Amino acid sequence: MSGVVEQPVMRVRGVRKSYREGDHALEVLHGIDLDVCRGELTLLMGPSGSGKTTLLTIMGLLLKPTAGRVELLGRDVTALGEADLPAIRRRHVGFIFQSFNLLSALNAVENVEVALALQGVRGRAARRRAMELLENVGLAERWNHRPDALSGGEKQRVSVARALASPAELILADEPTGNLDSRTSAQVVETLRRLAHEEDRAVFVVTHDPGLRALADQVIQMRDGTVADSIRPAGRGLVELPAA
Amino acid sequence: MPLIAWRNLFHDKLKLSLALVGIVFSVVLVTLQVGLFIGAMHNCSCIIDRAGADVWIMKKGTRNLDMADQIPERVVFQAIPTPGVAWAEPLIVHFAAWRSDDGRQENVEVVGLRRDTRLNLPWQMASGDRDRILRTGGVIIDERERLRFGSGGRLLALGETPEISGHATRVAGFSTGVGTFTTAPYVFTEFKRALDFACMPGGSTKFVVVGAAAGVAPEELARRLRDRLPEMDVLTTAEFSAISRDYWLFKTGMGLGVILASALGFLVGVVIVGQTMYSATIERLQEYGTLKALGMGNLGLSRIIVQQALIAGILGYGIGSLIAWHMGCKLPTFNVPVEVPLWWTATMFLVTVGMCILASITSVVRVFRLEPAIVFRG
Numbered sequence: 110m111s112g113v114v115e116q117p118v119m120r121v122r123g124v125r126k127s128y129r130e131g132d133h134a135l136e137v138l139h140g141i142d143l144d145v146c147r148g149e150l151t152l153l154m155g156p157s158g159s160g161k162t163t164l165l166t167i168m169g170l171l172l173k174p175t176a177g178r179v180e181l182l183g184r185d186v187t188a189l190g191e192a193d194l195p196a197i198r199r200r201h202v203g204f205i206f207q208s209f210n211l212l213s214a215l216n217a218v219e220n221v222e223v224a225l226a227l228q229g230v231r232g233r234a235a236r237r238r239a240m241e242l243l244e245n246v247g248l249a250e251r252w253n254h255r256p257d258a259l260s261g262g263e264k265q266r267v268s269v270a271r272a273l274a275s276p277a278e279l280i281l282a283d284e285p286t287g288n289l290d291s292r293t294s295a296q297v298v299e300t301l302r303r304l305a306h307e308e309d310r311a312v313f314v315v316t317h318d319p320g321l322r323a324l325a326d327q328v329i330q331m332r333d334g335t336v337a338d339s340i341r342p343a344g345r346g347l348v349e350l351p352a353a
Numbered sequence: 354m355p356l357i358a359w360r361n362l363f364h365d366k367l368k369l370s371l372a373l374v375g376i377v378f379s380v381v382l383v384t385l386q387v388g389l390f391i392g393a394m395h396n397c398s399c400i401i402d403r404a405g406a407d408v409w410i411m412k413k414g415t416r417n418l419d420m421a422d423q424i425p426e427r428v429v430f431q432a433i434p435t436p437g438v439a440w441a442e443p444l445i446v447h448f449a450a451w452r453s454d455d456g457r458q459e460n461v462e463v464v465g466l467r468r469d470t471r472l473n474l475p476w477q478m479a480s481g482d483r484d485r486i487l488r489t490g491g492v493i494i495d496e497r498e499r500l501r502f503g504s505g506g507r508l509l510a511l512g513e514t515p516e517i518s519g520h521a522t523r524v525a526g527f528s529t530g531v532g533t534f535t536t537a538p539y540v541f542t543e544f545k546r547a548l549d550f551a552c553m554p555g556g557s558t559k560f561v562v563v564g565a566a567a568g569v570a571p572e573e574l575a576r577r578l579r580d581r582l583p584e585m586d587v588l589t590t591a592e593f594s595a596i597s598r599d600y601w602l603f604k605t606g607m608g609l610g611v612i613l614a615s616a617l618g619f620l621v622g623v624v625i626v627g628q629t630m631y632s633a634t635i636e637r638l639q640e641y642g643t644l645k646a647l648g649m650g651n652l653g654l655s656r657i658i659v660q661q662a663l664i665a666g667i668l669g670y671g672i673g674s675l676i677a678w679h680m681g682c683k684l685p686t687f688n689v690p691v692e693v694p695l696w697w698t699a700t701m702f703l704v705t706v707g708m709c710i711l712a713s714i715t716s717v718v719r720v721f722r723l724e725p726a727i728v729f730r731g
């Protein structure tokens with residue numbers, strides 16, 4: 110890119126997380142450092158139980174790390190409480206879930222409208238924008254179907270459209286293709302990549318699928334609660350991360 | 354976002370129906386219980402309230418209309434010269450035994466009115482002319498008692514000849530709308546006959562009722578009469594009515610029973626609706642968590658839950674109050690002293706809203722406590 114050093118959307122430094130197990134604590138993240146940048150699709154890979162979901166939940170400002178620091182757009186948000194966090198998530202973070210987490214009573218377009226309403230867009234403008242977003246993910250003609258009438262791939266596309274309802278710079282997805290067949294997976298990841306590249310968002314995706322590596326700008330490998338290695342397959346070279 | 358509340362509610366029709374059953378049940382129960390209370394309250398003072406007298410004179414310590422001791426009739430003449438008295442007359446109310454043509458016995462309360470009475474009792478006739486009956490003899494009973502007082506399975510008819518306290522008499526007219534609290538219906542008759550029915554000696558009465566001259570306040574008149582008749586209790590109509598109501602509703606356990614039953618009805622509603630709402634909330638915890646993750650605050654989430662409760666509440670209120678209103682109209686014809694006035698039906702709306710808000714508390718607390726971190730855990 111240009112020579113200007115752009116600030117990462119999210120900077121994670123020395124993040125540790127312990128879960129309380131009865132009377133002793135079990136540490137599942139042992140000091141994570143990483144940067145997520147605009148315009149990039151980052152994949153987070155690693156065996157099950159290595160702490161990927163925990164890390165993603167912390168990055169989504171839904172869980173507090175036991176130690177370490179999380180910066181969003183240069184601001185340390187680690188210490189913020191539930192009074193401030195909803196507004197920050199609303200504005201800056203978009204979520205895509207493995208099990209879609211659509212509101213089951215609402216149809217596709219209404220699901221997107223709910224996210225728009227949280228952005229203050231309501232009524233006819235919201236409907237118009239929601240239809241645009243659905244069109245964007247190729248689902249316009251299914252707008253009035255409820256989640257239980259949509260296929261897995263369609264549901265995931267609705268949730269992508271919902272994530273795009275906010276201007277969030279950071280989009281977090283936990284195994285968004287985990288419940289999809291490989292062809293649908295490729296479509297969804299392609300959409301996510303487009304988001305990163307065309308809309309200049311930072312897209313951070315947890316996945317098990319090694320076939321997706323080729324699409325990524327950055328691949329982070331996790332093992333046992335640490336970052337094992339971080340590569341840039343598209344020839345951008347290995348990024349040295351500060352030691353934990 | 355009423356949309357989410359609305360959709361959530363109608364998405365699970367079974368749960369909605371359950372909540373509605375709870376609300377409707379509760380609305381009907383509470384409305385009718387309180388309706389019973391209102392009806393009973395009116396019944397236990399309706400004679401006092403509607404007689405048209407301003408001041409009531411009675412034996413000291415009298416606590417209700419129905420069980421007073423006798424006083425001398427001459428109190429009428431002690432009252433009349435008091436400044437501000439327009440008229441005064443004696444009135445008897447006394448329990449007596451009624452034996453129907455087929456020999457069955459029922460309790461009644463005989464109301465003895467002077468032939469030229471100024472009292473507006475009974476205030477409405479279904480058949481027969483009161484003044485004529487007072488002149489020519491016979492008794493008036495409320496038409497709602499015709500089934501109970503009829504003989505041989507037929508409705509009580511005009512011209513039947515029951516005995517009251519062993520004295521033969523004749524059913525000469527039917528009143529309408531005269532309820533009773535004691536289950537012994539009021540039977541109106543001429544004062545002298547009433548003395549016989551009540552086995553009271555001539556020259557005695559139960560009450561002396563007084564009408565105030567134009568421009569004289571009942572309270573002022575009562576005060577003057579009290580000075581003149583220190584050995585009597587002198588009460589304005591409002592005071593006597595309140596004392597009588599208080600006696601029947603609270604000194605007997607009846608009122609508390611009704612209040613308890615309506616409180617229980619309310620509670621049952623809160624519990625049923627609360628339970629249903631709570632289980633619906635638990636089912637959607639992941640969705641509420643998602644909304645939290647998307648940046649909806651606790652306030653927004655509580656709003657969705659309370660809105661669901663309110664929508665269900667309004668629907669349930671609509672159905673329930675229609676049923677209760679209908680029953681309120683029908684039941685009195687079966688001699689159930691239920692009264693469901695419009696103001697009470699309207700007030701029930703607020704009661705229902707309160708019930709639904711109470712019912713949502715557990716769900717709201719649950720959502721407040723919800724960790725949004727659950728959203729990534731299927």
Ligand SMILES: Nc1ncnc2c1ncn2[C@@H]1O[C@H](COP(=O)(O)OP(=O)(O)O)[C@@H](O)[C@H]1O
Pocket residue numbers: 128129137155156157158159160161162163164
């Ligand atoms: N809420 C929790 N309480 C206790 N242990 C947890 C909790 N969530 C996750 N863990 C544990 O943390 C470890 C990492 O889990 P997770 O972050 O889900 O890994 P991944 O997503 O890579 O499979 C696992 O051993 C898991 O059992």
Ligand SMILES: [Mg+2]
Pocket residue numbers: 161162163283
């Ligand atoms: Mg996981």
